[in-house]
Amino acid sequence: MLKLKTVHLLMMVALLVGCNGNYKLKRVEGSRIAITAAFDKQPNKEATAILSQYKRAVDSISSPVIGYSDGCYTAFRPESPLSNFAADVVFEAGSKALGKKVDFAVTNMGGLRNDLLDGPITYGTISNIFPFENALVLLKMKGSVVLELFQQIASVRGEAISGAQLELSSDYKLIKATINKRKIIPSNTYTVATIDYLAAGNDGMSAFKKGELLHNKPNKTIRLLVIDHIQQMTAKGKHIKAAIEGRIIIK
Numbered sequence: 001m002l003k004l005k006t007v008h009l010l011m012m013v014a015l016l017v018g019c020n021g022n023y024k025l026k027r028v029e030g031s032r033i034a035i036t037a038a039f040d041k042q043p044n045k046e047a048t049a050i051l052s053q054y055k056r057a058v059d060s061i062s063s064p065v066i067g068y069s070d071g072c073y074t075a076f077r078p079e080s081p082l083s084n085f086a087a088d089v090v091f092e093a094g095s096k097a098l099g100k101k102v103d104f105a106v107t108n109m110g111g112l113r114n115d116l117l118d119g120p121i122t123y124g125t126i127s128n129i130f131p132f133e134n135a136l137v138l139l140k141m142k143g144s145v146v147l148e149l150f151q152q153i154a155s156v157r158g159e160a161i162s163g164a165q166l167e168l169s170s171d172y173k174l175i176k177a178t179i180n181k182r183k184i185i186p187s188n189t190y191t192v193a194t195i196d197y198l199a200a201g202n203d204g205m206s207a208f209k210k211g212e213l214l215h216n217k218p219n220k221t222i223r224l225l226v227i228d229h230i231q232q233m234t235a236k237g238k239h240i241k242a243a244i245e246g247r248i249i250i251k
Helices: 002-019 045-062 081-098 123-129 143-155 206-210 222-235
Strands: 065-069 104-107 119-122 135-142 160-162 164-168 174-179 189-195 212-221 248-250
Touching: 045 123, 065 222, 081 104, 081 135, 081 160, 081 189, 081 212, 081 222, 104 143, 119 123, 123 222, 135 143, 135 206, 135 222, 143 164, 143 174, 143 189, 143 206, 160 164, 212 222
Parallel strands: 104 189, 164 248
Antiparallel strands: 065 119, 104 160, 135 189, 135 212, 164 174
């Protein structure tokens, strides 16, 4: 009898759950939490003990210094030193893959997850800034589609760009756009270097889906491209520098 009552109770719960499926998601909210030394002030002893056995192996991979930064660079809209640096790396890598200079490059602010601090740069530094496996993609796009893309970038108050210049209104409409300081001709064809995540139309940049694929480099993630760039700079005795250059201006 007790088992029968238990079965009836479970059936009632299942019916209630099944009939109460009219919930609708109203909004999604989130924020970026920087993993800093502040979390070390009150360490969890049990967690520390578990992680300690892996720490040495991780440190051996992430700790080697690959270069140096001459400033503390952050990412913010509409334009920032860190986003300019990231876009320039994509531009450089895209041009190398194409065999000639691409017209412009775009990557996303959302893919920049930490700051580049002044001083030594390690593998771990770059992994913290670029944690995603976003790979290099080259596309060919009509000028009319490029203008559509730049309007989408304007509507989200800016993204990381290289080789292009945008002027936005105070309500984030595209006023003017140029590539290499030249007017964009709607009927002309332009080459763009970006990442596969954006090429699929994500982050509101659906215009990318209208482009024609030229190259897809799945083994060339933006993280590896940045590491390679820093190592090349270091080999030349140069440090990483970045600045705001007026690539995106709000009137």
